[in-house]
Amino acid sequence: MFQVFADSAANLPAEVVKEYGIHIISFINMVNGEPLVCFQPDLTPEQEREEGRKYYDAIRAGAEIKTSLISCGRFEEAFRPVLEAGEDVIYFSLSYGISGNYNAARLAVDDLQDEFPDRKIRIVDSLNASLAQGILAIYAVEMREKGEDIDTIADRLQDWAHKMNGLFTVENLKYLSRTGRLSNSAAFVGNMLDIKPLLKGSKEGVIVAFRKVRGRKKSLNEIIDLVCRNIVNPEEQIIGIAQADCYEESLYVMEKIQERISVRRFINTSYDYCTGSHVGPGAIALFFMGKDRELDS
Template sequence: MSEFVLMTDSSADLSQEMVQELGVTVLPLSFTIQGKVYRNYPDNREMDLPLFYDMLRAGELATTSAVNVAEYTQAVEPILQEKKDVLILAFSSGLSSTYQASVLAAEELREKYPDRKIYTVDTLCASLGQGLLVYLAVQEQRKGRSIEEVRDWAESTKLHLCHQFTVDDLHFLKRGGRISATTAVVGSMLQIKPVLHVDNEGRLINIGKARGRQASLKALVDKMEKTVTEEGKKTVFISHGDCRKDAVAVADMVRERFGTQDIRINYVGPVIGAHSGPGTLALFYLGTER
């Protein structure tokens, strides 16, 4: 069985420690703030994340850009030259063109390296939801599964990867066209916090609301209780927009309610955070359905 490398992009929000633990390759996506372009590496070498969120709080606008075909080709080709195959688990096509770029790069490289296998999966996931799918795919790889078996596992599992999240500042969602200006203003006045998820098309969808921050955090765990599987209770990922205290509070609720031992917490990176803003809190687990 030929060796293969799992590749993803930095919208998976995996920490540098987790990237090293898993042995995956991560392509950095780019973001622009104050007129300067930065690459979003897992070790955050180009931008300190607390600083990034402080800039957003101060009113700076951040924009993001997907990985392009050339960047994918440059990252994948050296692996193929080492006679290894590549499985790409890409950022949701419902939120970015990154997946499409991976498809085009794979098509080009298959012609150049006909003996190598290059597969790409549209995870329909984002942030640590994508990260959790990558993490679980590595566990399958370590069982000795073939590249096709891990690809098929990812395809059959991705719509069970549940994303429940809330935001603290509605104006970031308004700017991204997720909610209307009126909803943002009224919601902010009344301290109404949306509860959202990522649907089966990989898009952000509003599925509820809660009055106040604490109620919105509890609502995430309540949603989890309705769909989480026994397997899903074992490993849970939580990402946050520079609000670690809230992430720890949600982790404590999950641990108390479901007995979960393996809970990983990391930042929502700049690629997602530019659109969701400071105070974003997201909960990821395997469930019966999204």
């Protein structure tokens, strides 16, 4: 038997975490000098949206946000009780190319492996963020319920990570400029001209801009079209939608996708505070499995 772990950047709603029995290790942000635990396990979807609105309103108002890694010690604290109970661990990490969190987990695993040499601890690098992590964790639980072993699941889902696409667009370019993905001047001009970049998780696990369009509605329609053209076996898939306080627009995205393809399930949730602080209010991201990450237009 093994237990499935993810960090709060996996963006799984509390009700989904309970449904699948996934363990979440939360990031902790600092908001105007006060700590904010990014995952709250008892919120309803409505409460999560309301808390998300408050968080992104604070960002709009100029709040100082600082993010930090999960420490090796906290990983050890989370994994150790499972290992002591004689069970194994599989952890789905925020991309190595986005965060140092993978390395922190790796160091914790090295220490724990010495302490528990007979137990297996597998880390799967999602090569992405948000629900790209979370959906892989869900698939791990489903495979476990079918009787598959931890190594088979970890190896298969590490391969699937290369096929799990993440597409997103933002409302205001200034938040991308703060993370160095755009210069301040490019963000200023882009906002003036209503330019909306389309971004994705690359095959190397980093976030890259790959297209520009003019206007919010066009950017949403473009990512809708890309999902519908590139998703594989949608009737078997979960599509993830993360929205940074733009819930009504996320419903529009869902509706338009459903008009074109039949999908097993949607998970539509407020963008997690850790990665959401880097894309800013108004960001919308879509996550789905394709044949690879080379998108056909």
